[in-house]
Amino acid sequence: MPLKERIPHLHEVRSWRGSIQLEGVYTVGVAGERWLQGLQEGRIYGTRCLRCRYTYVPARLFCERCLGHLGEDAWIEVGPQGTLMAWTQVHVAPDGQRLSHPRCIGLVRLDRADALMVHELQAEDRPLQVGLRVEAVFRSPAERVGSLRDVAYFRPLP
């Protein structure tokens, strides 16, 4: 019966090692070009669908609810303050290793937006709770490169 419940050591059977090596180079897209440019300038933009009364963050080129185009008129600035809608403290990395410094991740509803934004939370010793008012903290202008990481983290308002 060849079906083994468990092969404790791979050298006991024949095997061949192979890896899947592919690199992705992703364009940020029509809306993404402008959204990330905004982050580099220290601004968070959303696009608002007037028909569906819904504001997307990150800004999107189209409304997923009606497939309407979200053009020039749809762009509005949102945040940088907002409300913490959910949070977690992460203790384990994807490879199973324990993190020496747990990370906090939050879902934030930025003011004037409907969609939530996910990002790092840094609360120092402040207790986290849903409903907490928070704000985006940007890196210094010299450090910004037009990336999601131009927002360093969200922190509770003082």
Add this chain to the structure above:
Amino acid sequence: MAGRRVAIVGAGMTKFVRRALETGPELAWEAASKALESCEMTLDQIDAVVLGSAPDAFDGVHMKVEYLSPGAGAWGKPTIRGFVGGGTGVFAAIQGWYHIASGMFDTVLVVCEEKMSSCHPHPQAAFNYIFDPTTERPLGPNLLWIFALEMNAYMTKYGLTKRDIALVAVKNKRNAAGHPAAQLADPDITVEDVLNSEVLAWPVQRLDVSPTSDGAAAIVMAAEHVARRVTNKPVWVEGVGWSLDTQYWTNRDLSYPTYVEEAARKAYAMAGIREPRKEIHIVEPYDPFDYKELHHLEGLLLADRGKAAELVVLGTANRDGDMPVTPSGGLLGVGNPISAAGLMKVAELFWQLRGEAGSRQVPGQPKRGLAQAWGDLMQVGTVIIVGI
């Protein structure tokens, strides 16, 4: 014909390009919204969505149909992924058909997207991982091997020349000159250009092969009572078929695509077609390689075995010939964003049968067309027959 009558009532597509600025969801949105606009429908009139896309590795996002779904109008709707590799574009239309024919839905938006430019160093590299990890991959195989071996077997069996086969690339790239979405149209291309292009894996040369592309295509399908309200020119689905050959490509008949014949016979039976060579007025067979168009024409029973090249040599397959083949320009001319290319062929039939194909229009008011795609691990055939 099984189930309720189903029609295609709208179609749209993006340009096919080497590298798009748009993200995958943005490409899907452009095609989907154009298809809806073409029949003056809105997303709230759509009951369900079929979203087709080939390997995740191209866009570089795992579970990419979920990633693409916002652009395809899937929000809040029953949505299914169509995926049979390169056969996906035609298969997604078949899925749209049975969603409606079954009585489950009245309207379906079918969207196919591919963004191959995300995949580095080259989309071809994604295919290095489709082979059996222990019995084939130790050789370092490349997908081109299969095509080169198959093309060689096909040429040898029937005594075809490289020149005979290169004429397909010339025809399709010239046909694409009238296509506003085309990536590799070339009205002046000659057989010599194809025969002098660089050798990739003998006998396959650069211009024997379709390009890698980014793009999306979409169609709107509707049940009869809706279709007649939406348009006075519905394009009816008359027959569909699909079939799978063995996964072991070394166990197939390399000179004949049996899986295409099986799919075609199902579609002809459903459409009540007894003499396909007389009853099919336009053919859009899958043409990622020039020899593959010939291969497929034979599998579709539209040419005798080894004789499809004669259709091209004699001009029968030209746009103004007795049986126009790939008047769109096909994958060789319009481009090959895998799943979107297959659905583009269905969209081409929609435009041709409605007389809306502009400078690509096949003369003589064609009434019935067939589109076919091919894929999975080179062993699936998908066929759809539409008519007015």
